[in-house]
Amino acid sequence: MDVTPPKRSRPRIDRFAVFWASPSLVWQVAFFVAPLVVLVWMTFWRVKNFKLEQDFIPDNWIRIFSSGFFYDAFLYTFWMALVAAVLITLIAFPAAYALAFIASPRTRTLAIVALITPFFTSYLVRIYSWQIILAEKGIINGVLGLAGISPVNIIGTSTATMVGYVTLALPLVLLIQLFSLSMVDKRLVEAAYNLGCGPLKTVFKVVVPSARVGLVIGGTFAFLFAFGDYVSPLFLGGSKPPTLSILITDQVKSGNNWPRAAVVAVVMVITLMATLTVMSAVAYRRRGGAR
């Protein structure tokens, strides 16, 4: 009876797999790794008379890391992305849950189409329409004015930036959540009911843990989108306070300082990779196991 647990055998890397994996590996090397190497290299160049010169000096790193505005921008960007991840995950979940568990197959299909459509419309166009809605004399304030409420200042604030982030990432997060919730074993939900666990509690005790991978990956995508976005902080947030993406363009625009911009970019890439690593570990963490 006491069968020892099956050892997870390491998947054998065979030639067939290598053959089929090679195109995507080549793609990754050509369009991700190579530019990254160049980017890192560029952080050690110098700018003289607004002209880029190859070199190997640490000055750019020292300069960026000794300036207070960099830390402010980093913390602000990180915080905004974190809030966006949590907020978007929370906004998406009830809708994804309703679509996965309550909606008819027809409604679900329609919703999926509606969620994919935004990917084919320009993000910039959607942001412009938010400008119109949120503007000082925009639609929201117009409605508030009719109700006799004094206008609120939304455009040019972090709130407006956040609206942009939600616009950007919500459809994808909702789709990821919907797919992972659709895969939840309905029998586990019934098993929970059968053991005396009510419907609301079952959502948190069974559905959420079952869909953990999708929920974490969805939130992580929201973070990545928000952390790297340039359009929302510029057009809706009015660049104040600046995010790291704004900082990059500032470095380039004022003084053509590509190496310092590269330093900021490298910091962003490292942050994103670290976040991705940590969050995948969280998503795929195994429960139970020898204790």
Next chain:
Amino acid sequence: MSVPIMTLDKVRKSYGDSVAVHSIDLEIAKGEFIALMGPSGCGKTTTLRMLAGLDKPSAGEIRMWSRVMNDVPAWERDTPMVWQSYALFPFLSVLENVEFGLKQRRTTDAVGRRAKAMEWLDRLGIAGMAGRGIDQLSGGQRQRVALARALALEPEVLLLDEPLSALDAHLRVRMQTELARLHGELGITFVYVTHTQSEAFAMANRIVIMSEGRVQQIGTPQDIYRAPATRFVAEFIGASNILSGTLKESGAGGIVIENALGRFRSAGATGIAVGQDAAFVIAADKIALTRAADPAEPGLDAVTGTVAAEEFIGAVVTIHVDLPDGRSMFVQKQQNEVGRLGLARGDEVRLAWHPQDTFVIPG
């Protein structure tokens, strides 16, 4: 029977136009081990799910003691289930799975809960697995966790849906013994769904045979085995020969059925009118087998035929005999009895039986 712990009163379940369960009447007594048996798709799971409150009857009433349960949601009931697929929570450890139901009850604190869960794991022989994840268990171990999770609630009724079907034959027999023992020790009512005869006959006090959403027969394993009520049950159990014919006489002297093979007597009464189709049923192990040339025993009904095949299962031999009109019958005997006869394929044999051992079902 005093007040049944569970009652199904003309319970029906339909999905659109298709009817999964037609109109079931069933009373389950406290402490019983009752098996719902029938071929796949006959509505066993649907019936069990209605008992658990996971499906709502389309008509009829389900009562627990005298309380009508139709509108009581599943999570407010006390009828834990052991699922065919186990339905264990993969994101929880073995111990946490067993604690899950206890947590919802909030009858004890964390310490008491843990102690209770450990006690049940221990009782089912898997205390050593408490910290493991579900994916680190074998099928048999999962089965035990599923049982512990349900039994830890110490319910009045335990529902089991083909719990052993995913286990290999050896383990299945062991678990059968263990389930029967648990049932005896706990005094809990077991409602056990299976399509396997051996499981039902080995464990149940009472068996409900279902077919196409209808109850065919309810009775003790003895009743079902010896006196199948319908042709379906007789064929499903497969332990008896069914010879159809026309009912010729029915009265104080018993029943006579006639077919191409002759006239056959049967004891007992029947609601079938003279002249209608009927069949008589004779259990395979109630038939005497002799060579056709041997003298016939007086007072028995008999047919003759030729040996077509022999099958050995353990010490029991099943002999298939072809009859002159193209039908066939089978006889079950201990190997040593048959050995004496020294039969070979094609040998002429006589099958004889006491009319009292037969009974009549509608044709």
